[in-house]
Amino acid sequence: MTDHIAEAPIAATGSSARRLHWSALRRSAMVRRVLVLATLALLWQLAATFTASPLLLPSFTQTMTALWDGLLHENLASATAASLGILIKGYLLALLLGLIFVSLATANALCREALITLTAMFNPLPAIALLPLAMLWFGLGETSLIFVLVHSVLWPFALATFTGFQSVPDTHRLVGRNYGLTGARYVGSILIPSALPSILSGLKIGWAFAWRTLIAAELVFGVSASQGGLGWFIFRNRNELFTDKVFAGLIMVILIGLIVEFGLFRAIEAVTVRRWGMQRG
Amino acid sequence: MSSVIEARRLSIDYDTEHGPVRAVDNVSFTVARSERLVLLGPSGCGKSTILKSIAGFIRPSSGDILVEGRAVTKPGPDRLVVFQEFDQLLPWKTVRDNVAFPLKVARGKSGAEARALAEAALAKVGLARVIKDYPHTLSGGMKQRAAIARALAASPEVLLMDEPFAALDALTRGTLQHDLLALAEELQFTLVFVTHSIDEAILIGTRLHLLSAHPGRTITTFDTSGIGAAQLGSPQFRALSEEIRHTLFGRRSGAAA
Structure with a gap:
């Protein structure tokens, strides 16, 4: 071909410049993030020192000490592990159900209507409101918690994934059909990757809903877990007025949220949808 | 024939x-x-x-x-299709994998074989330098070249x-x-x-x-097998172009360009 000399260098410079720009941006974003967290910690410390009432507002350093203490000498680590264990079970079960549901909805008009209607009904219903009913049905225990967790994840995840499948560009569909792809191969190699930005956002929303639902459930019906979870840790220490430990428990909730958001979801996005130019960073 | x-x-x-x-x-x-x-x-x-x-x-x-x-x-x-749309290249595959993909799923080639054929086809359309890039980094013209290479590679x-x-x-x-x-x-x-x-x-x-x-x-149909790039802009080319225009849009000269 005659014009590759004219075209290629432009694109080559463009892509390397973008890579450079990106890494610089990521570095500075990290710097900004640390700066924001440090400022918040400083303000907190100042406010606590000024208030001088550890019972109402323990300082940042007191909270960190309580966190360290809780991890080493108390059951903070095992409570966190217990919460996470239940969370992962409920989350994975909901994802499995969601994928089955969405697959059926993509293939069949009646299932599609069922999905849309059920999502519209159940998505606005707070999962925690189902806990009393769940405990009536399944008793005090893990099953009840998993039931509400599934409820909190299934609908937003199914909705996001279904929307993602619906908005796969016609060109991608035609390309897949042009190769003679059908059934599971068509879904696996065309629909899922093309809908990945929506699927990932469904996973993120589902995770956030699951985490807050679980902590709330443990706070309200703390004993329902076989071992006390993180919510129960917070509730128990609040009853005994160990406010610094309450703060330590809350910090733990936040930390895990941050780790999953930045360590897991952002990392997955960086090597998939953002690398492919399907989502802006 | x-x-x-x-x-x-x-x-x-x-x-x-x-x-x-x-x-x-x-x-x-x-x-x-x-x-x-x-x-x-x-x-x-x-x-x-x-x-x-x-x-x-x-x-x-x-x-x-x-x-x-x-x-x-x-x-x-x-019957492989080259579409008008730039998003016909699958964004989650590199340029080379976009070309190799139909060879694997539709022609039963092994991974290495498909990649080699893909690289050859991309070299033919002048894209040898961007085979490992993702489509979103390519210009519109390069995307269409890659789509043509993808269709050609599967013969x-x-x-x-x-x-x-x-x-x-x-x-x-x-x-x-x-x-x-x-x-x-x-x-x-x-x-x-x-x-x-x-x-x-x-x-x-x-x-x-x-x-x-x-x-x-x-x-109607026209035989244009004798007319190619060399005749572009020649009186013969322009006359044929005008004749086709008249055939398509009636006798109003230059009405619909």
Whole structure:
């Protein structure tokens, strides 16, 4: 071909410049993030020192000490592990159900209507409101918690994934059909990757809903877990007025949220949808 | 002369709210091996619809299409399509994997074999340097080159192109037209090409099939096998261009450019 000399260098410079720009941006974003967290910690410390009432507002350093203490000498680590264990079970079960549901909805008009209607009904219903009913049905225990967790994840995840499948560009569909792809191969190699930005956002929303639902459930019906979870840790220490430990428990909730958001979801996005130019960073 | 494609008394209806609307009415044509048939007409003449029915995406209401003597019933990799849209390259695959993918899923090649064929095809269209890049980093012209390489690499019975250069700027379009012609001379592939540009049709095609709009009906055909890039802008080329314009749009000279 005659014009590759004219075209290629432009694109080559463009892509390397973008890579450079990106890494610089990521570095500075990290710097900004640390700066924001440090400022918040400083303000907190100042406010606590000024208030001088550890019972109402323990300082940042007191909270960190309580966190360290809780991890080493108390059951903070095992409570966190217990919460996470239940969370992962409920989350994975909901994802499995969601994928089955969405697959059926993509293939069949009646299932599609069922999905849309059920999502519209159940998505606005707070999962925690189902806990009393769940405990009536399944008793005090893990099953009840998993039931509400599934409820909190299934609908937003199914909705996001279904929307993602619906908005796969016609060109991608035609390309897949042009190769003679059908059934599971068509879904696996065309629909899922093309809908990945929506699927990932469904996973993120589902995770956030699951985490807050679980902590709330443990706070309200703390004993329902076989071992006390993180919510129960917070509730128990609040009853005994160990406010610094309450703060330590809350910090733990936040930390895990941050780790999953930045360590897991952002990392997955960086090597998939953002690398492919399907989502802006 | 053996024909690769035979379309017989093809009629295609679209379902709309107000009932079926005829898009293509009783169109017949054949395409011989190594021939480049251009379907040319104003918008609404059903040229893209005919191409989609050859690809197997749309079922004709009546009539049938034979490719290598077999009736078309569904899409398949023996009829690979180059679309107009830039997003026809799958964004989650590198340029090389985009070309290698149909070789693997539709031609049963091993991974290494498919990659080697893909690299060769991409080198042919001048994209050897970007094989490991993702499509979103490519210009529009490069994306269309990659899509052509993808279709060529799988060596289909026939290449179908649906206004592949329509979304490009004039300079890039000109270059890609010439490069496509050079590839056709070299590889002698069979091509069905849809366009609404008269000059592009004369340049690319060896035979033009002119269609009228609403519904799409055959007006006439032109043999343009003697006219190529060398004749571009010549009096002969301009005269033919003008004649086709008159045939498509009536006797008002220069009415619809």
